[in-house]
Amino acid sequence: MTFDAEISALTIPEQIFVWLRLNLMEIIGAIAVLVIGLVIAGLISRFVSNALTRSDKLDPSVASLLASLIKYALWVVLGVTVLTQFGVETTSIIAALGGMALAVGLALQGTLSNVASGVMILVQKPFRVGEAITVGPITGVVQQIGLFTTELKQFDGLFVMMPNNELWNKAIVNFSRHPVRRFELVVGIGYGDSMEQARQTLLDLADADERVLDDPAPQAFVNSLDDSSVGIGLRVWCSTADYVGLSWDLTEAAKTKFDEVGLTIPFPQREVTTRAAA
Missing domain, CATH: 1.10.287.1260 (Helix Hairpins)
Structure with missing residues (x-):
């Protein structure tokens, strides 16, 4: 001009x-x-x-x-x-x-670090909205993924907002990513009880529940020899959506069934001996 x-x-x-x-x-x-x-x-x-x-x-x-x-x-x-x-x-x-x-x-190094981490989360997709994850001490369902922060809702209903940088720099456990999960139950029986009977009882409980998958097949085994009990383990696979309900129901059913067949579930006891003063 x-x-x-x-x-x-x-x-x-x-x-x-x-x-x-x-x-x-x-x-x-x-x-x-x-x-x-x-x-x-x-x-x-x-x-x-x-x-x-x-x-x-x-x-x-x-x-x-x-x-x-x-x-x-x-x-x-x-x-x-x-x-x-x-x-x-x-x-x-x-x-x-x-x-x-x-x-x-x-x-704005910290802020830009959160932005970079947010971009990596959106690209790599270690979790999505609606999935349940654990990051450090925090466990909850992902509500929103932003460029700076990610919002979670804990199972007790509490709201958690985490900077993306903290999420990206820690190990992320995603409970919802795979369609099936394994549930493991360990029940202690007395040393005088039959281990074979305990294993078969747990397998019968697994076979009776429709939520337990046939492949992989349920497994019952001796898990440990403890001070006052023998730990009998049961491993079953189920749909991820059924995991929580199945874990509750199988645990309750195991206690009820063991009581019916006469298998004891011991608990630690302590004997106290009192001596008179000399």
Whole structure:
């Protein structure tokens, strides 16, 4: 854009009017570039979002994130292009923006670490919304996965918000990812009781429950020889959705059935001998 030195003596409103008259075509061109660029950026963003959403390989959260990043990148390119229409030297502006981005990045290291961890969680998918997980001392159902934090609901109803950085840097146990799980029950019997009878009793209980899978087949075995009891173990496989209910029911059924067939479940006892003083 051209500024005549002679207009410097004019008042500011007059200078603005002259500047607008001299650069009318550049202004119209910049506005046209801005409008057309916004329309094209919106169309590209929607197209990318729809394409990524239809993909089965990407989580909807990842698709939304990528679409937003593409939209913001197009806005930056559009802004630089519009400034170029006005004759502004964009090299220094880009350098300044780069310096600002570096300074902000150094100041927000923790926040950016959470963002990076959030992106990795969305891409790698160690858990999804609705799955039950354990991370460190926290166990709960995933409610929402964000860029900065992940929200969990514990089984006692408490709300937990964890920074993504803590989630990504710890071992994650996902209870819901696989369709089947193994349940193991150990019941102690007296040393005078029949181990074979105890094993068969537990196997009969497993066979009688429809939730227990036939493959892998249930297993009963001697698990341990303790101080006051013999531990008889039972391993069964079931659907993940049936795990909690089956564990409760089999434990109760084992105690009831052992009482019926005369198998004792001993408990630690202590004898105290009192001696008279000499």
